[in-house]
Amino acid sequence: METQLTHISGITLQKDHSSDWCSEARHHEDMKTVIVAVLVLLVISQSEALKCYCGGLRHCPSSVQFCHGFNNVCSTVFLHAESTPRYSKSCMKSNVCRTVTRPDVLSIHCCSTDLCNR
Structure with a gap:
């Protein structure tokens, strides 16, 4: 614990830097918590994202x-x-599936479950 003495007009003021250290430690812990929360959200969003096959003319x-x-x-x-x-x-995009109306030129099959586009 570091203490700083300051003399002003014959009065001695004492500043305790331990509260600064506590504040920095608390900030560091808060940042670690935020980083962990962001990583958890990324893992959850990736696991909940729809998975589709990719290939053919599409390079993946x-x-x-x-x-x-x-x-x-x-x-x-x-x-x-x-x-x-x-x-x-x-x-x-699901709205593209509904707007294509050229069955003689192309056909589109859309589905909304994991790996349903075999």
Whole structure:
């Protein structure tokens, strides 16, 4: 514990720095708590995110991806315009699934459970 003496107009004031140390220690503990809480939330959000297969014409770092934000459904898109049908699997916005109306050119299948776009 460090004590500082200050003389003002014949009066001696004493300042105890132990309260500063306690305040810093409390701040450090608060920061650790915030960091742990953020990490827990990230793990929970990742485990609750929808998982979809990813592939075909879509280039992905892995065959399974987590959907985030507005991409809230899994999709399989078939392109029929070429002689050999092509496909793409990924996450997609649900409103895009409902707006595509060209069954002669492409078809989209959307679903909302983990790995449902086989």
